[in-house]
Amino acid sequence: MGLPYDDIHLIADPLYGYQRITVPRSDDEVAEATVIDDPWVQRLKRIHQLQSSWWVFPTAEHSRFAHSLGAMHLAGEFGQHLYDTLADQAPDTPSRPLVEETLRMAGLLHDVGHGPFSHFFDDQYLHPTFGLDHEQLSQHLIINELGDQLRGLTRSPHGGFAPGERVDPVHVAWLIRAQSPDLGEVPRWVALLHSVLSGAVTADNMDYVRRDAYLCGVSLSAVDVPRLIYYSFCSSDGLTFHKRALNALRAFLNARFYMYENVYFHRIGHAIDLHMREIFTETMEYVLPRSPLDDLRAYRHLTEWSLFTEVERWLDDPGSSPRRRRLAQEWQRIIHRDVKYRMVYEQAIERVSPPPGASEWTREQFHERIVERLPAALAGIEFVCDVASQDPRPLNPMVGPKRILIYDPASGHVEEELLTGILEFVPAKAHLYRVFATTHEHDRELGEAARRALTDGAAAASLTNL
Numbered sequence: 130m131g132l133p134y135d136d137i138h139l140i141a142d143p144l145y146g147y148q149r150i151t152v153p154r155s156d157d158e159v160a161e162a163t164v165i166d167d168p169w170v171q172r173l174k175r176i177h178q179l180q181s182s183w184w185v186f187p188t189a190e191h192s193r194f195a196h197s198l199g200a201m202h203l204a205g206e207f208g209q210h211l212y213d214t215l216a217d218q219a220p221d222t223p224s225r226p227l228v229e230e231t232l233r234m235a236g237l238l239h240d241v242g243h244g245p246f247s248h249f250f251d252d253q254y255l256h257p258t259f260g261l262d263h264e265q266l267s268q269h270l271i272i273n274e275l276g277d278q279l280r281g282l283t284r285s286p287h288g289g290f291a292p293g294e295r296v297d298p299v300h301v302a303w304l305i306r307a308q309s310p311d312l313g314e315v316p317r318w319v320a321l322l323h324s325v326l327s328g329a330v331t332a333d334n335m336d337y338v339r340r341d342a343y344l345c346g347v348s349l350s351a352v353d354v355p356r357l358i359y360y361s362f363c364s365s366d367g368l369t370f371h372k373r374a375l376n377a378l379r380a381f382l383n384a385r386f387y388m389y390e391n392v393y394f395h396r397i398g399h400a401i402d403l404h405m406r407e408i409f410t411e412t413m414e415y416v417l418p419r420s421p422l423d424d425l426r427a428y429r430h431l432t433e434w435s436l437f438t439e440v441e442r443w444l445d446d447p448g449s450s451p452r453r454r455r456l457a458q459e460w461q462r463i464i465h466r467d468v469k470y471r472m473v474y475e476q477a478i479e480r481v482s483p484p485p486g487a488s489e490w491t492r493e494q495f496h497e498r499i500v501e502r503l504p505a506a507l508a509g510i511e512f513v514c515d516v517a518s519q520d521p522r523p524l525n526p527m528v529g530p531k532r533i534l535i536y537d538p539a540s541g542h543v544e545e546e547l548l549t550g551i552l553e554f555v556p557a558k559a560h561l562y563r564v565f566a567t568t569h570e571h572d573r574e575l576g577e578a579a580r581r582a583l584t585d586g587a588a589a590a591s592l593t594n595l
Contacts, residue, residue: 159281175432199336204236219318235304242266324368470565498582
């Protein structure tokens with residue numbers, strides 16, 4: 130009697146109970162465990178899921194690795210559930226296990242290109258210095274470093290592929306960033322699945338919203354992921370939600386917004402980001418002087434752990450240059466939460482009157498407007514501005530790659546009015562305008578200047594005090 134216990138193992142997870150993964154039946158078989166154990170994937174254990182919030186929420190020690198396993202699990206759940214309607218829409222659809230496994234690998238590897246501090250690394254160094262982002266690096270790694278392993282897979286947790294079928298690394302990479310022209314055309318069945326990983330309500334954000342809340346100790350209203358998956362199907366336009374998913378969709382979008390307000394945009398987390406921003410590029414010029422695409426070995430070894438070890442070595446090395454020693458001292462302050470900046474003013478604004486052609490004030494414009502309104506005696510005072518923006522409503526939810534499709538059984542069609550209806554109960558786009566200073570000595574003057582900077586020429590009704 131054949132039992133599954135030797136080739137399917139369980140991974141305990143606080144959100145899903147147990148996740149199933151395939152393991153090799155022999156020394157020469159490639160299975161999911163082979164990919165999971167690859168150094169590129171294991172590297173994600175040494176990169177926090179939350180770039181700065183783990184300094185604020187003591188239990189938020191989870192990694193990009195744990196989130197990637199969760200995204201893999203949910204992507205596979207989508208694959209299993211969507212298969213029949215996907216096959217109806219796309220005659221080229223391969224076997225159910227191959228569809229499931231392609232989605233599972235996209236979920237597992239969607240973040241494999243991340244660097245230390247994740248999106249902060251993208252914004253502060255990777256993109257301005259090399260013109261890259263973590264998704265491009267993920268796609269490169271999937272095709273060039275992990276491609277042979279992906280092509281070697283022969284089964285998903287629910288069964289073997291049809292004879293001759295193999296996971297195509299290009300399909301996995303395409304799902305991470307749909308509409309990737311460099312990857313060429315993909316089969317229709319792949320194109321129809323792009324919203325599972327690249328849309329507005331995805332396996333990715335369904336996992337991180339719940340995982341981040343749970344591990345930060347933050348209470349969320351119900352995020353009913355099983356209901357969202359159950360009431361999803363593939364239409365001729367791709368991932369579509371039935372009208373019966375509307376309440377769950379609204380709850381999810383509101384929960385995501387709550388996490389941005391209370392965790393991702395936390396004032397201390399952003400103060401740490403401001404402090405890091407002052408030294409990050411200089412540090413990276415030493416640690417990663419070449420593009421990751423030109424030195425993959427150096428990039429594979431670069432994690433938050435390796436970065437902290439390196440800057441501590443600069444502090445202890447008598448041969449360190451004054452510049453490196455200065456950087457190391459600032460990193461010690463950050464690591465030990467001796468943060469340079471303290472928030473002195475905060476305002477949430479739904480709408481401001483920006484310069485022509487701009488959609489909001491930049492931090493530089495906000496700073497300039499405050500300087501203009503400060504008393505002359507405070508000219509030259511040290512302070513920094515931060516603008517944190519979040520749109521809990523998906524960008525252009527009616528069109529484009531992040532379109533949300535809602536099916537109305539009464540009409541038998543996708544009805545945009547249904548989506549419009551739930552968005553009325555989701556907060557509009559908000560900007561958090563903040564002022565940070567090194568002391569609280571001039572809080573009142575800075576706060577008044579910041580308030581005037583935001584209200585002069587703008588409707589007072591557009592402001593919401595926090």
